[in-house]
Amino acid sequence: MECEHGDPVKLMEEESTEKKKDVEKKKRSRVRQVLTDIVKQVDFWFGDANLHKDRFLREQIEKSRDGYVDISLLVSFNKMKKLTTDGKLIARALKSSAVVELDLEGTRIRRKNPLGERPKDEDERTVYVELLPKNVNHSWIERVFGKCGNVVYISIPHYKSTGDPKGFAFVEFETKEQAAKAIESTEEEKDTGDKDGSLSKAKRKHKKKHKERHKMGEEVIPLRVLSNNEECRPQEANAMGPQFVSGVIVKILSAESLPGRKLVRDTLAAISEVVYVDLLEGDTECHVRFRTPADAQAVISAYPEISKKHNWKLEILSGDHEQRYWQKILVDRQAKLNQPREKRRGTEKLITKAEKIRLAKTQQASKHIRFLEYD
Numbered sequence: 001m002e003c004e005h006g007d008p009v010k011l012m013e014e015e016s017t018e019k020k021k022d023v024e025k026k027k028r029s030r031v032r033q034v035l036t037d038i039v040k041q042v043d044f045w046f047g048d049a050n051l052h053k054d055r056f057l058r059e060q061i062e063k064s065r066d067g068y069v070d071i072s073l074l075v076s077f078n079k080m081k082k083l084t085t086d087g088k089l090i091a092r093a094l095k096s097s098a099v100v101e102l103d104l105e106g107t108r109i110r111r112k113n114p115l116g117e118r119p120k121d122e123d124e125r126t127v128y129v130e131l132l133p134k135n136v137n138h139s140w141i142e143r144v145f146g147k148c149g150n151v152v153y154i155s156i157p158h159y160k161s162t163g164d165p166k167g168f169a170f171v172e173f174e175t176k177e178q179a180a181k182a183i184e185s186t187e188e189e190k191d192t193g194d195k196d197g198s199l200s201k202a203k204r205k206h207k208k209k210h211k212e213r214h215k216m217g218e219e220v221i222p223l224r225v226l227s228n229n230e231e232c233r234p235q236e237a238n239a240m241g242p243q244f245v246s247g248v249i250v251k252i253l254s255a256e257s258l259p260g261r262k263l264v265r266d267t268l269a270a271i272s273e274v275v276y277v278d279l280l281e282g283d284t285e286c287h288v289r290f291r292t293p294a295d296a297q298a299v300i301s302a303y304p305e306i307s308k309k310h311n312w313k314l315e316i317l318s319g320d321h322e323q324r325y326w327q328k329i330l331v332d333r334q335a336k337l338n339q340p341r342e343k344r345r346g347t348e349k350l351i352t353k354a355e356k357i358r359l360a361k362t363q364q365a366s367k368h369i370r371f372l373e374y375d
Contacts, residue, residue, distance in 0.1 A: 035081050036138045038093035042074065046099050046111050049152040049172060060109070068108035124176045127183060128226045130168040131330050132156075134323035144223075145171050148185060149178025162246055164323075167330060183225050204241035242333075246318075247321050248275075251298070252312040254284045264288065267306065272298045287317070287325060 044050055051058055060069050071087045074080050084090065091106040100109045119125075129141070135167050138154045145151050153172035155233055173179045252266075258264060261277045268274050268288055272295035279286035290296040296316050299306075317325055 013164055014030065032181040033152075034083055034089070034097075035093040038080075038090055040078055041099050042090075042094060042109070043073075043097055043099040045077075046109075047152070048115065051115055051213075051359075052122075053153070053155075058115075067114075068103055068112040069110065070108050074109075087372070108330075121176060122172065124238065125174070126153075126170055126172040126181050127179050128168065129171055130224045131199075132165060132167050132169060132223065134165065134167075134327060136165050136169070141169060141171060145173075148173070148182040159244065164244065164246075167244065167326075172363060179227075183227060185225075219284055221338040242289070242326075242329055245293070248290045248296050249322060249325055250288045250290065250296050251315050251317055252286050252288065253315075257282050257284055258286055258312075267310065268299055271302045 011154060045054070045057060051061075057069075060073060061067055065320060071090050074090060075085050078089070087107070091102055094100055094102055094109055097109075099111060101112050102109055118244055129145075133140075140158065141154050141156070142151050144160050150173060151171060152174050153170075155170040156201060157168065171182070173182065253259065254265070258279060260281070261279045264279060264286065265274050265277045265288075274288060275291055276289045277286060278288070288299075290299070293316075300314055305310060306314070354357075
């Protein structure tokens with residue numbers, strides 16, 4: 001008698017066939033994505049925006065009489081290695097490229113159109129972005145600024161010693177209008193409302209949407225975007241604030257409130273040069289920035305002497321904690337720069353200065369004079 005549900009062997013074979021079809025479908029989908037990524041990457045490398053700046057690739061093209069570059073050169077690039085090292089797969093992908101073409105053997109490629117003169121409006125189409133997150137990458141920047149227009153080039157400078165991003169980047173758009181839109185968008189975010197301090201519903205909604213663009217994980221990144229004109233962006237490292245140096249931040253923990261900033265500075269300055277003490281009154285934790293890693297290490301080495309007078313715990317920040325603290329430094333500095341400065345006349349400045357001098361003298365005198373209260 002035949003089983004109600006059919007032949008079990010046949011059912012198993014059908015299930016196995018379906019699974020094989022699913023596996024093959026997923027495999028084809030992955031291959032299609034790789035092919036798309038290859039074309040996107042190569043089109044960027046050989047595109048106008050990158051090739052005008054990429055001296056190495058330009059020289060390789062110029063060495064060839066017919067403008068062709070061997071596909072094996074592309075395989076040697078790190079970004080291509082992450083996608084594939086198969087030259088035949090690269091050749092297959094580039095058949096659909098709008099920027100490059102293959103030779104008859106399918107082993108070399110060249111631009112379809114010759115490279116023209118470098119555009120004169122490049123700076124006007126480029127914006128300078130600072131206060132970037134520690135683990136920023138090209139994809140994140142492209143996603144954030146892609147809503148303002150077509151991003152054609154991104155440059156993220158890195159420190160040679162550590163390979164970490166320096167916290168700023170240059171983003172080039174297809175048009176000047178798109179670059180202007182990127183600057184205007186961040187300026188709108190700084191707007192805290194109308195004169196009476198209230199925000200309209202439309203503005204709150206826009207502000208919320210705009211901040212969502214700057215999220216990385218659960219952290220909202222407060223970006224600053226400026227024109228790339230020479231007079232608008234910082235010219236010196238000092239203008240950009242403290243530059244990241246690994247191993248120079250010492251964290252101090254105390255069971256009770258720490259003494260004033262001056263006492264902490266004086267205590268540590270006897271050992272190494274102190275650049276800055278980040279301490280608020282009443283805090284049990286503070287951070288001290290030194291000029292060099294050796295200065296910070298010298299303080300740690302002197303801990304036995306320090307512990308005789310102060311019940312402190314000392315540690316040099318590293319890894320993610322260090323990166324987050326440096327991000328805090330940049331954010332705090334930017335918040336300070338954004339504070340409106342009240343313009344005062346010369347007379348008012350002199351009066352304020354005199355009041356400060358008088359207050360300082362009063363405080364100094366109170367250290368030596370004591371008044372007893374009687375009933």
